Each structure stands twice: as structure tokens, then as C-alpha cells.
Amino acid sequence: MSLSSYSLQSKVLLHPLVMFQIVDAYERRPMDDTQVMGTLLGTVAGNTGRIDITSCYSVVHRLHADDSSHIDLDLRYDSDMCQLMQFSYPQEKVLGWFSTGSHVSEAAVELHEYYARRCQNGQPLHLLMDTSLRGKLMNPRLFCAVQTGVPGGTKGLLFTRLPMEIYFGSAETVALRHMKKQCLSQAKDAGPTVPQFKQVVESTKELQLRLNLMLSYINDVLNYKRLPDNSVGRALHDALAAVPPVESERFRHMFNNNVRDLLMSMTLSSLVKNQLELSEQMSNMSDA
Secondary structure, three states: OOHHHHHHHOEEEEOHHHHHHHHHHHHOOOOOOOOOEEEEEEEEOOOOOEEEEEEEEEOOEEEOOOOOOOEEEOHHHHHHHHHHHHHHOOOOEEEEEEEEOOOOOOOHHHHHHHHHHHOOOOOOEEEEEOOOOHHHOOOOEEEEEEEEEOOOOOEEEEEEEEOOEEOOOHHHHHHHHHHHHHHHOOOOOOOOOOHHHHHHHHHHHHHHHHHHHHHHHHHHHHOOOOOOOHHHHHHHHHHHHHOOOOOHHHHHHHHHHHHHHHHHHHHHHHHHHHHHHHHHHHHHHHHO
């Protein structure tokens, strides 16, 4: 696959979980290592050309001290990890590799040759993330290697940057918003993730605030207090069209059923926890 097909036909989306996995691998690296690298996994939509980078895992490697362009990978570990990941998520395939640092390393050529054999299309992607957080940003960048040179002469690889978007789903948005609040909080003990449906109440208040802003804008436009904006109108129409028409009584019934299911899950988890603690105490008594 050439660079033009990636740029014009493919839309690459990076999920936030991948960035957190890379940061976690960097924080857990051996003290002697200055960077981490690993394999990127995701899905490719054949009809639309959309590429989703959804997961990754680090791979044990060693750079040569005398020549930084050569790298040794634990190929068996990489193969075993890939099989385990595909057992859990069979739809994910190898898309390329990631590494940390501020620039593409000299060993990228060998890594490209290795992952070109692992990828189905023979054109791996390279995700580079600067974990030094310069400017307080992770600054993930995506590259694709293309061949350069003249026919019959010297040829090489040129790593060219590709356009990429960070995709935030509904679950990722809620998790990131909660993490941001905990980071800004001065309390040492953050407490449980869902203390007495506090997150549900806060999300409902935020939704109510946005609905009030939307109604205020619509009323101002209808009363000729504000000029209408076509882009805002189309966005409001798409948002309203995305909500399925549900009667209030049916919605209340569905919400109550979900709340009861959640309470039942919390009760069962508490019973399992108590059962495990009781079994541990009884096992300790038998050993004594």
C-alpha cells in the first residue's frame, strides 16, 4: 500500500487506551532502558478504509551498544503475546509498532522490515509518542515508510508523517472526565469510582446544563435576538435525530430496570467479596 492510499482513502483513529498502555509500559520499564517499543493492534474496515488503533503491548528488545541501527527483539514473546491478544479480541490484527522518544530511531528500518511480514498489507504503521511531555502534551505522531531513490540505484526508506485523529467514545469520555476531576481534586483519598451514583448525578446535571444552553440559543434565534448559524442548526438536528423517540413512561421503566440490574450486580459483587474473605479466614484457621 502506498502513501497516497493511506492519505486519501484511509482514516486512522487512535484510541486513548493505547496512549495509556504506552505510558504504563514506559513507567514499568527497566531502569537501564531509555525507551520502550511494542506492537500495535487494531482493525481495518475494508469498505471505508478506516483504521482503528485500539490496543498494543510492549516487546522486550535490546539495542546494540556499538550500532544503534540494529535491534534484537524477543520474537517468541511477541508471537505468544499476539496469540493471547487475538484469543481475546480475534478481530484485532497487527498494524505496526510503537516506540517512545522525540524522533524516529535509527532501528526503525529493521523494525519496518519485521512488521512488514507481520501485517497483512505489508505496510506497517509506526506510532511515535514523546513521553517527556514537552509542553505538557503526549504529542502522538503516526508515520508510514515509503521507498525513495532512483530505479537501478540506491534506495532507502523515508518515514513520512500521516494524518491521525484521537477517537473518544462515550466510555472514554466519561473515564477521562472522571480522571481530570480526580487530578484537580486536593483530596488524598479519591474514594470509590461510583459512590452512591454520584457520577450519574453529576452527568445528569451536566446534561441538563447543556440542554439549557441549547434551549437558550434556540429561543434567542426564534426571538431574533441572535443571528442563526447553519452549522449549529445542522449539529442540533443531528443530535436530535440521533436520540430514538421513546415515551416518557417507557423510558422511566427502562431506567428503573437498569438501576435494579446495577444494584443487583453491586450486591452480588459484595457477596462474592465477603465469601472470599470468609474462605480466607477459614483457611487460615485450619492452617493454625
